Amino acid sequence: MKRVGVILSGIALTVAAPAAAERFDLPAGSLRDAVGAMARQASVNVAVDDQALWLRSVPAVRGDMSAGAALRRMLAGTGAKVRRVDARSWRVSLAPKAAPRRASTIRIAELPPAPDDIVVSASKRDTRLRDFAGSVSLLDGRDLMFGGEQGMESILARMASLSSTHLGAGRNKLFIRGIADSSFTGPTQATVGQYLGDLRLTYNAPDPDLRLYDIRAVEVLEGPQGTLYGAGSLGGIIRIVANTPDLTRPSGSISGGLSVIQHGDPGGDIGGTINLPVNEKVGLRVTGYGVREGGYIDDVWRDRKDVNRTNIGGGRATLRVAPGDGWTIDLGGVFQDTDGRDSQYADRGDPPLTRASRTDGGFDADYLLGQLVVGKTWDDLSFLSSTGYVRQRLAERYDATATGGPDRIFLQRNRTRMFASENRLWRPMADGVGWVAGISYTRNRTYLARALGPVGTPPPSTGVVNRISELTGYGEVSAAPLNGLTLTAGARYTHARLSGDGADVSPLFATALARAGVVASRRENRFLPSASISGAVMPGLLLFARYQQGFRPGGLAIEGPIVRRFDSDRVRTMEAGLRYGEHGRDPFDLSISVAHTRWNDIQADYVDSSGLPSTANIGDGRIWSISAAAGWKPVPRLLIEASAAYNNSRVTNPSPSFTLSIVNSLNFAALGTISSGVVTNAVAVRAAAGMRQIPNVARLSGRIGVDYSVPVGDVMDLRVGGWLRYVGKSRLGIGPVLGEEQGDYIDSALTARLGTAEWGVTLGLTNLTDEIGNRFALGTPFAAGGGRQITPLRPRTIRLGIDRAF
Numbered sequence: 001m002k003r004v005g006v007i008l009s010g011i012a013l014t015v016a017a018p019a020a021a022e023r024f025d026l027p028a029g030s031l032r033d034a035v036g037a038m039a040r041q042a043s044v045n046v047a048v049d050d051q052a053l054w055l056r057s058v059p060a061v062r063g064d065m066s067a068g069a070a071l072r073r074m075l076a077g078t079g080a081k082v083r084r085v086d087a088r089s090w091r092v093s094l095a096p097k098a099a100p101r102r103a104s105t106i107r108i109a110e111l112p113p114a115p116d117d118i119v120v121s122a123s124k125r126d127t128r129l130r131d132f133a134g135s136v137s138l139l140d141g142r143d144l145m146f147g148g149e150q151g152m153e154s155i156l157a158r159m160a161s162l163s164s165t166h167l168g169a170g171r172n173k174l175f176i177r178g179i180a181d182s183s184f185t186g187p188t189q190a191t192v193g194q195y196l197g198d199l200r201l202t203y204n205a206p207d208p209d210l211r212l213y214d215i216r217a218v219e220v221l222e223g224p225q226g227t228l229y230g231a232g233s234l235g236g237i238i239r240i241v242a243n244t245p246d247l248t249r250p251s252g253s254i255s256g257g258l259s260v261i262q263h264g265d266p267g268g269d270i271g272g273t274i275n276l277p278v279n280e281k282v283g284l285r286v287t288g289y290g291v292r293e294g295g296y297i298d299d300v301w302r303d304r305k306d307v308n309r310t311n312i313g314g315g316r317a318t319l320r321v322a323p324g325d326g327w328t329i330d331l332g333g334v335f336q337d338t339d340g341r342d343s344q345y346a347d348r349g350d351p352p353l354t355r356a357s358r359t360d361g362g363f364d365a366d367y368l369l370g371q372l373v374v375g376k377t378w379d380d381l382s383f384l385s386s387t388g389y390v391r392q393r394l395a396e397r398y399d400a401t402a403t404g405g406p407d408r409i410f411l412q413r414n415r416t417r418m419f420a421s422e423n424r425l426w427r428p429m430a431d432g433v434g435w436v437a438g439i440s441y442t443r444n445r446t447y448l449a450r451a452l453g454p455v456g457t458p459p460p461s462t463g464v465v466n467r468i469s470e471l472t473g474y475g476e477v478s479a480a481p482l483n484g485l486t487l488t489a490g491a492r493y494t495h496a497r498l499s500g501d502g503a504d505v506s507p508l509f510a511t512a513l514a515r516a517g518v519v520a521s522r523r524e525n526r527f528l529p530s531a532s533i534s535g536a537v538m539p540g541l542l543l544f545a546r547y548q549q550g551f552r553p554g555g556l557a558i559e560g561p562i563v564r565r566f567d568s569d570r571v572r573t574m575e576a577g578l579r580y581g582e583h584g585r586d587p588f589d590l591s592i593s594v595a596h597t598r599w600n601d602i603q604a605d606y607v608d609s610s611g612l613p614s615t616a617n618i619g620d621g622r623i624w625s626i627s628a629a630a631g632w633k634p635v636p637r638l639l640i641e642a643s644a645a646y647n648n649s650r651v652t653n654p655s656p657s658f659t660l661s662i663v664n665s666l667n668f669a670a671l672g673t674i675s676s677g678v679v680t681n682a683v684a685v686r687a688a689a690g691m692r693q694i695p696n697v698a699r700l701s702g703r704i705g706v707d708y709s710v711p712v713g714d715v716m717d718l719r720v721g722g723w724l725r726y727v728g729k730s731r732l733g734i735g736p737v738l739g740e741e742q743g744d745y746i747d748s749a750l751t752a753r754l755g756t757a758e759w760g761v762t763l764g765l766t767n768l769t770d771e772i773g774n775r776f777a778l779g780t781p782f783a784a785g786g787g788r789q790i791t792p793l794r795p796r797t798i799r800l801g802i803d804r805a806f
Contacts, residue, residue, distance in 0.1 A: 024070045025248050028060040031092075032142065034074055036757050036805050037249065042067050045715035045756060049093040050636045053080055054142070054757075056585075057117070089715050094636050118582060122195075122219040122239040124228050125426040125436040125476070126382075131486060133532035133544035135161075135177075135222035135577060135593045135627060141215035141243075146721060147751035147764035148257050148799050149269055149291070151209045151312075155218055155238070157725060157749065160701045161627045161645040162220065162238075166776035166791045169209045169293070169310055170338035170365030171394055173696075176235035177222050177595065178623045178647030179571065180696040182605030183733050183778055185394070185414060186615050187448060187466050187500075188566075189552040193229050193237040196334065198386040198422060199371050203232065203444040204466070204555075205392045205416040208367040210240070210336055211314060213271040214253070214287045217241045222593070222627070224550030224571050226528040227490040230440070230472055234550040234571045234599075243273075244330065245283035245320040251275045257762070257801030262770060263353055264296030264795055265306040281322050288315035296795050297346055301356035307342035314367075326377040334369040343398075345779025348788045352772055353795070358401040359409045359455055361780060366393045380427055387421040398780040400452060409458055410782065411451040418444045429486075435477040442470045448558070449503060463503035466555040470496045476530070484536035488546075492528040497521060500556035524568060526551050540586065545576040552603060557615035567617050569601040581631075584639060589631045597623040602651065604695070605733065619654040621694060623647060641705040641723075649694035698728035698743050715756055722750040732777040740787055745773030747793060755803075762801040770796040 022042050026034050032054040035046045044067050048054055056078045061070050071082045071090055081095040118129040120136055129136070137159055144154040151169065156162055165172045165183050173185060174192040181191055185206045194201040194208075201208060212218070223236035256270035271289030278284065290313045295306030314336030321329040343361030346353055371388035393415050400410040424438030445467045451458040476490030499521035532546035551570040577593030599621045605614065629643035705723035712718045725747045732740045751764040776791035783789055 022064065022067065022070075024061055024063065024065065026061040026070065026074065027246060027248055028058065030054065031056045031058050031074070031078070031080075032757060034058050034061070035092075037251070038067070038070065038074075039756075039758050041249070042070075045089040046071070047089075047091045047711055047715050047717055047756065049091065049711060050080075050709075053078070053092060053094070056080070091711070091714070120219060120221075121241065122221050122237065124424060124438070125434055126428040127434070128429070129582065130536070130540075130542060130579075131429065131534065133486070133488060133534040133542075133546050134575070135591070135595075137161075137220040137629075138583075139218040139220070141212065141217050141241075144212050144215065144218065145255070145803075146719075146753065147749060147762060147766075148259070148801055149211055149213060149255075149271060149289070151211050152207055154212060155220070157723065157747070158703070158705075159220065160629075160643040160703045160725070161222060161625075163697055163701070163727070163730075164207070165696060165778075166344070167778070168308075168340045168344055168363060169312060170336075170340075170367070171206045171363055171396065172209065174207050174235075174238070175697055176220070176238075177597075177627070177645075178625045178649050178694065178697045179223065179235035179597065179599070180694055181603055182615075183696060183776070184605045184781070186605055187446065187464060187555045187557050188603045188605070188615055189232045191232070191235040191552070192223075193225070193233040195237060195239045196369070196371075197239075197241065198373065198384060199369070199388040200418070200420045200442070201369070201390065202392065203416065203418050203442070203468075204446055205414060206365075206394060208336060208365070208392060209338065210334065210367070211271070211289050211291065211312065212240070213255075213289050214243050214273040214285075214316070215240060216243045222575075222595075224548045224573050224597075226548060226550035227474055227476055227492045227530040228436075230474070230492060230494055230528075231470065231496070231526075231550075231552055234552065234569075242316065242318070243285065245277070245285040245318055246275050247277045247280055247283040247320065247322060249275075250277060251806065253803065253805040255801060255803035257799045259294065259797050259799040261294045261296050261794065262796040265294030265309055267292045267294035267797075269801075281324070283320050284317070285320070286315065286317045289313070295341065296353055297342070297344055297792075298354045299342070299357055300350070300354050301358060302360075307360070308344040309341045311339045313337050328373075328375045330371075330373040330375075332371050332373075334367070334371075336365075336367045338363075338365040338367075340364070343779050345776075345789050345791045348774075348790050353792060355779070357399045357780075358407045359397070359399045361397055361399055363394065363396045365395075366391075368392070380430060381425065382428075383423075383425050385421075385423045388419075390416070390418040390420070392416040392418075398782065400780070400782045402782075407455050408453060409455045410780075411458055413447075413449045415447045415449075416444065418442065429478060429480070432480040433478070435475070437475040438473070440470075440472045440474075442468075442472075444468050447503065450558070460504040462558050464500060464556045464558050465503055466498070466500040468496060468498050468553055468555070470494055470553075486534045488530075488532040488534075490530045492526075492530075494524075494526045494528070494551075496524045496526070496553050498524065498553055498555060502556070502558075524553055526568075526570075540582075541578065541580045543576075543578050545574075548573050548575070554603075555615075559614040559616075566603055566615050567601050569599065569603045569617065571597050571599045573597045583629075583631045584633075587633050590629070592628045593626070595623075595625045597625070599623065602694075617655055619651050621649060621651045621653075621692075623649040623694065637709045639705075639707045641707075642703070644700070644702040646700055647697050648699065649697060651692035651694065654692065693731050695731050695733045698730045700726075700728040702726045712754065716754060717756070718752065718754050720750075720752045722748070724748045727775070740777035740789070742774045742777040742790075745771055745775070745793065747771070747773070757805070759804045760802070762799070762803070764799045764801070765796070766799075767793050767796045 189204040219239040225233040252274040254272035259267045269291040273287045293310040295309035318332035340363040347355040368391045374385045376383040398410040400408040422440035426436035449463040474492035478488040528549040534544035554567045575595040579591040581589030601617045626646040703725040707721040709719040748768040749766045753762045773793045774790040779789045
């Protein structure tokens, strides 16, 4: 009967003659976007009382009608009501729940899901959130921009289960659910898959830390996600969903701000987007930005202030062609350049935010992506083909000066080129069945070059080239044999061809490597099954359990003057959890999951005898992880959030090479012998037993947040949001040299915005207590193990910003 009421209301609005008709062409999407379009087309002001209403999905509204009629049609079925304030102003608020009606005998055809269903597009088959069997976080793009754009830091600030290294923008590694391999970016593939839409951003390169301007949403799926995303999704995936060109009307936005850092340099940011429809079938959307992050580290040896200033510039463009009959063609590109003047680490025990380094530790990260995406929709089927090319470069400098020795510098250059293509066909869940099937091809080449020696002319040292080609087929199917019960099974088969060789290897070692066959290519085949079950045991409550696998292929690593192989690793995870309510919409929501992971042949980095990071399979391990998140709306305009993550990880079966690294690091050679790769030193084995915590993941992390909005006058709103995030203790890496403790700090922020949906003024404050902390216990690997290096939090920063949509 409710659906009948909605339909009749729509008919009544259509028939009614508008008192002051205006022409509207409002797209389907979020209420926020529709209201913004309405304000531009009719010069009206619309205030929304409840912040959660901004995210409600609304249908398209087109035709000649009054502004009030357009609003009422837009809000039909959303649980909101509209009130006229004056001739050009309106206010939207939650409508009181209607009394239950007597059941009707009228039968109507089954309608598709309600327009405000939250859809997890990262499921690759448009699964509704209330049906998704797994741990997922959905972040609104406008919320990520609230208080100023900060790239990946904005995502980290909103999640307890996501962590990162902190070497600097464009050179970090990301970790989810306690699955972390090392602190360095080397030949190993990332444990977290990063995607822009359906195109992979990286393979075995660091997080490019793309700025999040003009982003619709970010979806984070906790892993592994091997069936749908394949290699490199051991911990999960992060999927950025950008806004696409709107072919119905021109529009744009601009935002900027100035920031002042206590104890440091000022900074600033500016970004803008313009949407230009050429005609009803062709449109262009372009985004550009520039960010300057002020420095705050002083180098007392070189007598330089605020050395770690970073400049970031880039943009994104998409040309959309919609020829008709359900086809869309998107041609786009992304570019970003990140220039770090120096590293952001300090020395423990010295005055806060200072260090003494003989040479600079700057870096330069460039990222370039080109993509072609073709889509087609039928009545109940969808097809998508995405193809892209990525070029990523990272150049880093490290102070390698030994105590009492001459100035030395270590240079490392990582150059990655990747071609990726995926084609898939899917059917969303309907009539009790939903499925997806796809094929993909990925080719990646990484060249890692090194140089070590005097400043200015360091001679090259051993480097490595890794190549991989992957051909994959995958599929997943869901069936609902009973109302509320869903069974899902899937599988992925991957054929990978790997090859590599050394670069700048001495002739003596090159001959030995060739004889040993280390540079020979090899092939790997992987079959990754998955299964899940979910049940809606009561309205709003979903219980789920799933089994999933993931893997990373092997490759070649550098150790001293030579290169050697490391093998592929694999994870197997069992997860069970529950989800109640929808975050930000229902008065209360809760999600909890418990997962147990077995990790075989763990790929990880450690410091070799020359002081440089190297990669090896360190053995087998296990991880217990628990994540929980809750939201509470005691009143309509107030949202209180809390989340926590617990990880208990351990290397349970260390490999001989791992224990050998312990021996070398602790100088145990005089206490025992190692023969034929078998460790015989009991002291070393006992030492290794105490150094088995998987690195860079805190055992306990947590976050609380508050978001409140209140009307100011008839057309404006004041929104205030704040959060506290605790990051517990973790270790830098595996073994004694990289076993430094880090973490155990609290970060915080408070932001206020006054304005309308079209314009606003923002005042933000981060690191409220001006805490120093230690986010990452490494600045240069040549000083690792001394316990003196820390990476402090960015000092207390105040930012004043403005934003305007048109």
